[in-house]
Amino acid sequence: MTAFDPDRLRHEFPALDQEIHGKRLVYLDSAATSQKPRAVIGALSAYYEHDNANVHRGIHELSRRATVAFEEARGKVATWIGAAESAEIVWTRGTTEALNLVATAWGLDNVGEGDEILISALEHHSNIIPWQLLARRTGARLRYIELDEQGRLVLDDLSSLLTARTKVVAVSHVSNALGTVNPVAEIAAAAHEVGALVVVDGAQGAVHTRVDVRELGVDCYAFSGHKMCGPTGIGALWARRDLLEAMSPYQGGGEMIHIVGRQESTWAEVPHKFEAGTPNIAGAIGMGAAVDFLAEIGMDAIQAHERELMDYALGRVGEIPGIRIYGPGSLDERSAVLSFTLGDAHPHDISTILDAEGVAVRAGHHCAQLVMQHFGVSATARASFYLYNTKEDVDRLVEALGLVGSIFA
Amino acid sequence: METPQLNSLYQQLILEHYRHPRNKAELDDKSVEIHLANPVCGDEIRLQLRIEDDRVAEAKFVGQGCSISQAAVSMMTTLIEGRSLDEAGDLAKRFTEMMHGDESAAKDKALGDLRALQGVSKFPVRIKCALLGFDALQQALQQSAGGEGS
Numbered sequence: 378m379t380a381f382d383p384d385r386l387r388h389e390f391p392a393l394d395q396e397i398h399g400k401r402l403v404y405l406d407s408a409a410t411s412q413k414p415r416a417v418i419g420a421l422s423a424y425y426e427h428d429n430a431n432v433h434r435g436i437h438e439l440s441r442r443a444t445v446a447f448e449e450a451r452g453k454v455a456t457w458i459g460a461a462e463s464a465e466i467v468w469t470r471g472t473t474e475a476l477n478l479v480a481t482a483w484g485l486d487n488v489g490e491g492d493e494i495l496i497s498a499l500e501h502h503s504n505i506i507p508w509q510l511l512a513r514r515t516g517a518r519l520r521y522i523e524l525d526e527q528g529r530l531v532l533d534d535l536s537s538l539l540t541a542r543t544k545v546v547a548v549s550h551v552s553n554a555l556g557t558v559n560p561v562a563e564i565a566a567a568a569h570e571v572g573a574l575v576v577v578d579g580a581q582g583a584v585h586t587r588v589d590v591r592e593l594g595v596d597c598y599a600f601s602g603h604k605m606c607g608p609t610g611i612g613a614l615w616a617r618r619d620l621l622e623a624m625s626p627y628q629g630g631g632e633m634i635h636i637v638g639r640q641e642s643t644w645a646e647v648p649h650k651f652e653a654g655t656p657n658i659a660g661a662i663g664m665g666a667a668v669d670f671l672a673e674i675g676m677d678a679i680q681a682h683e684r685e686l687m688d689y690a691l692g693r694v695g696e697i698p699g700i701r702i703y704g705p706g707s708l709d710e711r712s713a714v715l716s717f718t719l720g721d722a723h724p725h726d727i728s729t730i731l732d733a734e735g736v737a738v739r740a741g742h743h744c745a746q747l748v749m750q751h752f753g754v755s756a757t758a759r760a761s762f763y764l765y766n767t768k769e770d771v772d773r774l775v776e777a778l779g780l781v782g783s784i785f786a
Numbered sequence: 787m788e789t790p791q792l793n794s795l796y797q798q799l800i801l802e803h804y805r806h807p808r809n810k811a812e813l814d815d816k817s818v819e820i821h822l823a824n825p826v827c828g829d830e831i832r833l834q835l836r837i838e839d840d841r842v843a844e845a846k847f848v849g850q851g852c853s854i855s856q857a858a859v860s861m862m863t864t865l866i867e868g869r870s871l872d873e874a875g876d877l878a879k880r881f882t883e884m885m886h887g888d889e890s891a892a893k894d895k896a897l898g899d900l901r902a903l904q905g906v907s908k909f910p911v912r913i914k915c916a917l918l919g920f921d922a923l924q925q926a927l928q929q930s931a932g933g934e935g936s
Contacts, residue, residue, distance in 0.1 A: 721805065722853075725852035725854075729911075729912060740827065756828045785801065
């Protein structure tokens, strides 16, 4: 493997090679969605140009090729996160669908009135609403792990939050709003002591760090292709085979059945039991290509690069008068997300001004309104970094923030 | 796309209304209240009107959000007080036209300070911010016309 070189890597991403309002695009919104490398775009094109057919249905050659590529991609994703076998990977539209799948298919069979669901105030709405819906349908109670002043989970009283009634604990691996890295293994161990299922929202986790689901000791891990250089509309749920086998189907339709009768039917083997309808075949193949791309670079190298970048960014942005940075102070507890406000400039105004300078950041509540409420703000601006970002990008951000300061002086 | 003109967007008058909003308070004897939010960005406005004899006797708002949304609603309240419901409706219509690029609306003196917001029309993603207060006004007028007001 050659040395990590973000400048060289950047050229693998065609969308980054452009000017916005006359300036080189500085893309700092990868936590919303990452850009896509040629390898992924090429895999999508190649599939559509040469192998396009439905999977697991046809006898003809194209269908065989499409099925092989689709299942190979599943295997790549399984290996990448340390699954015991590829059958433990269920393709979904993304993290959101994966979490809804667990909350619905597992939840409705296993959670009842008076039971408790434990989540955290750090969660993205996709790891709150499915559980609210489940609680409403079953009469279960939704409880929260609270946040401290740095946006970290308060785990001192975790043992009192976990009771004999706790049926499921659902937390994010990494916060999309603040970048907080949660001690998932520790939470999982405690949750298992009361027999709760441990579900992890890994949308921002598998993106930035090497994930081994069995080392983490969790039961379910949900993640998305588009945050990790893959296409939109594809993601995966990892769960242990025995768990998947015990779960009811999520949606009904083609491909998820074995024998269909007038009143009763039987289900296909896992993971197909959860994959009703024609899946996002190209997306799955593209996600497989993204895994190959990231694996070749090495997740440890990516993580080291992002850490260096965050160290630099926290220092430089932190010096700006009037800046307030949210999230953990320690790089050990923070991923490549920098959430901030600047004086009385509203984050939308910050984002508009940065955009005019060619710097793309997100402004808003980041689908994490409970986090915003915790800090007493309605929105923050968020710069998020990935493998293709450089210190020069940080300098451009700082320079553009200077313009915000002068307009809102 | 041409380089957007930040100067035309962030005029002093806008920043001044953002920092010192007019009529930002709760109205005790309101006839109608409309609460609108933009879930995409979190801008939020509660517009409260006291309507007497088919006129806007008093207009107040409470809200939070970006400079554009808050300045627009602040300016709007100063212009609609004392106006008939029809006149207030015309103002909302004229402002919306200006946001959608109508040059003649942008020169219309009836829009008063609101003309400072003309630059927003060049920033498509921000037009919704500017219109939030006026959307609330139009709903408030509809409710009043429907007899739900005082």
